[in-house]
Amino acid sequence: MRAHLKIVLLLMGAILTACQSRSGLLPKSGGRPYEVLLTGDQDSIVYQMLTTDVEALPQPEPSFDVSTTSATTLNTITQSARNIVMLSIDSTVYSQVRLKMERNVYASPQLILHIYAPSISALRAKQDLLGRKVRDILLQNEMENTVAQLKTHRNVKMEKMLQHRLGITIWIPADMTASKWGRNFVWLSNNTTSGMQSICIYTLPQKIIKKNITSEVFTHIRDSVMRENIKGETDSMYMQTVTESLIFRQFIRGLWTMKGDAMGGPFVCRIKTDSIHQRLIITEAFVYAPETKKRNLIRQSEAVLFTLKTKATN
Known part of the structure; x- marks a missing residue:
């Protein structure tokens, strides 16, 4: 990871292992591939990251189909989304921009990405490189989901x-x-x-x-x-x-x-x-x-x- 970015990707190993082991007991996640639920976004900074045009297509299409909510917490409906990105800005808690990833917390398959930042200006300063990182994580997750489905639907x-x-x-x-x-x-x-x-x-x-x-x-x-x-x-x-x-x-x-x-x-x-x-x-x-x-x-x-x-x- 490039030193000038200073993004710390927190891989919660114990949590991920626990989530994966119980994923068979979780309800099926809602939404279609490449749909993302975005919570807590301010000034549409993260929305812009997620809707950047896909490369090498004949017509403009966004990287992800994004629905937004002003709520900063999940309810019984939103927590079942397959891809969730949650933004939290708090200068008293965070000193730099950070990412935290969780899988299969409320449903399966599910990916929840938490973005933490001390301020909007700090988030905006990392927008380009952070955006690529977030898109790559979400895209890789969807690719893995597709391969998992392909495993049982093959010629x-x-x-x-x-x-x-x-x-x-x-x-x-x-x-x-x-x-x-x-x-x-x-x-x-x-x-x-x-x-x-x-x-x-x-x-x-x-x-x-x-x-x-x-x-x-x-x-x-x-x-x-x-x-x-x-x-x-x-x-x-x-x-x-x-x-x-x-x-x-x-x-x-x-x-x-x-x-x-x-x-x-x-x-x-x-x-x-x-x-x-x-x-x-x-x-x-x-x-x-x-x-x-x-x-x-x-x-x-x-x-x-x-x-x-x-x-x-x-």
Whole structure:
């Protein structure tokens, strides 16, 4: 954690263990994925943190859907929310901005984030970096929830085919029953008319990337694979990358379009190295959902990428 931030993340180990052990006895939490209940916010500072636009989407969408209440304590209705952020400002108690995280306190699954600050000005001074930290915690929590649900709603038959044909273990959503196979490549999809979600998995020789990958190198690699495997109505129509949209962090994010057509949408890509087989394993989730919000669709598909396992990867 960066020294200039001075945010102390209090992980209450004993409390978390106790909450997890009794989570099976708790009522089910309310609300949909990426919904957050915000209490005690002042000057809408935390609200702004939570509603920052999601990166690499074709239209602006907030990071979370936030409902607010002026109450500083939870009642029997609000305490069942799946994600809760509670702000407390008190100069007599807090000397710096701090975070405290609790899980499965009143319901399950549930995450409660407490933000403590001595003053509004102190909170505002940490707004940018604190906002990223809060969003990351909430996003990771929702990803874990999605993976937990995926564990029992999978296309096991397709997973066995992937293991046999590509030597890859990954969890595939139960509704992804459509597939198209190519050379060291597979495209899986739920094949719906609206809100189509897809997963692409392919392997390439490890030597194809000699140094840190750049936008131009990634675009060349990806577009070459997609041009061969994901085409439109004619061979001159194929999926391609919007290079200027690319964002490199833990995963690679960006936008795709269909050359010669009006189709397009967001994608997220993960690249792992299989050192035993001297290959790269590329897993990618992309969405085609015209005139529909895409945030939840791409995040739901992205969770699949976290389940990738090989015998030797780094």
